[in-house]
Amino acid sequence: MAGMRNVSDAGEALLPGMPKRLLRASPKSLADFSDCPRRYRYANVDRPTPARGPRFAHHTVGTALHKVLSSWWDLPVEKRTPGAARQLLYADWTPAGFRDTEQSDRWRARAAGWLTDYVAGLDPTEEPRARERTVSTMTERMTLSGRVDRIDERGDELVVVDYKTGRSVCTDDEACGSQALALYVLAVRRTMRRPCSRVELHHVPSGTVAAFDHTERSLANHARRAEDIAVDITDATERMAAGEDPDAAFPAVPGTQCGWCDFRPSCPTGQAAVPARETWSFLPEDDAAAG
Numbered sequence: 001m002a003g004m005r006n007v008s009d010a011g012e013a014l015l016p017g018m019p020k021r022l023l024r025a026s027p028k029s030l031a032d033f034s035d036c037p038r039r040y041r042y043a044n045v046d047r048p049t050p051a052r053g054p055r056f057a058h059h060t061v062g063t064a065l066h067k068v069l070s071s072w073w074d075l076p077v078e079k080r081t082p083g084a085a086r087q088l089l090y091a092d093w094t095p096a097g098f099r100d101t102e103q104s105d106r107w108r109a110r111a112a113g114w115l116t117d118y119v120a121g122l123d124p125t126e127e128p129r130a131r132e133r134t135v136s137t138m139t140e141r142m143t144l145s146g147r148v149d150r151i152d153e154r155g156d157e158l159v160v161v162d163y164k165t166g167r168s169v170c171t172d173d174e175a176c177g178s179q180a181l182a183l184y185v186l187a188v189r190r191t192m193r194r195p196c197s198r199v200e201l202h203h204v205p206s207g208t209v210a211a212f213d214h215t216e217r218s219l220a221n222h223a224r225r226a227e228d229i230a231v232d233i234t235d236a237t238e239r240m241a242a243g244e245d246p247d248a249a250f251p252a253v254p255g256t257q258c259g260w261c262d263f264r265p266s267c268p269t270g271q272a273a274v275p276a277r278e279t280w281s282f283l284p285e286d287d288a289a290a291g
């Protein structure tokens with residue numbers, strides 16, 4: 001584009017002749033741009049970051065389970081019991097996003113039941129290689145980093161484990177199709193310098209595992225698609241830095257997701273598209289029977 005300046009991913013001008021800075025990206029930021037470029041801009045470009053909406057109850061449940069499934073391994077081996085997992089959950093629980101205390105308490109008990117069953121299937125002596133570990137890699141266009149829930153060591157290989165806490169049981173096709181998991185494999189290889197090709201989705205509520213063993217070809221396909229997104233993000237960022245209307249460079253893609261988008265309070269397009277969802281509306285409807 002004529003007159004376009006060389007800019008970093010943060011929109012800073014670079015001097016002529018300087019090498020372009022690589023885009024700093026994560027699987028989440030790439031997914032945000034694919035879903036709605038404006039949401040990407042709100043989260044990664046605009047500063048100060050625009051106001052976000054309230055917390056959703058299903059996020060509270062997911063965050064609590066993730067936290068316990070990491071901190072449980074910090075306990076001495078003999079204390080890694082299902083009961084200890086329940087205690088950790090109860091100690092850290094918050095009612096954020098729930099309709100009322102009664103609903104929060106019911107879901108805390110339900111999540112504790114899931115944890116009890118899941119943890120009972122773990123061998124407390126088989127410590128994962130890493131938990132909540134940030135891994136990163138680099139491509140032609142970006143540095144990419146993200147945090148992996150758990151990295152297991154199985155023989156010579158490392159395995160990427162991602163906890164899922166939603167209502168749907170995961171499938172092997174999801175494990176295969178997840179760009180985030182494929183990128184984590186590449187980042188684990190680079191960061192930990194060990195072979196890694198298997199990804200697993202551990203659905204905590206059902207205790208089921210969906211898995212996929214990546215090939216070099218499947219990883220290359222995911223990496224190529226991620227690189228294409230990085231090119232589009234860099235292009236949009238440069239156009240905005242060159243003076244293009246931010247809403248044109250990063251267009252809104254309104255849809256049902258605007259009902260629960262984090263940035264809905266800052267986005268007139270999203271507000272006009274659909275009504276806001278209640279913050280507890282993603283809890284399964286049969287929650288009255290839970291506990």
Ligand code: SF4
Pocket residue numbers: 036038039042252253254255257258261262263264267269270271
């Ligand atoms: S509310 Fe909708 S249109 Fe606005 S940023 Fe979020 S997803 Fe995009």
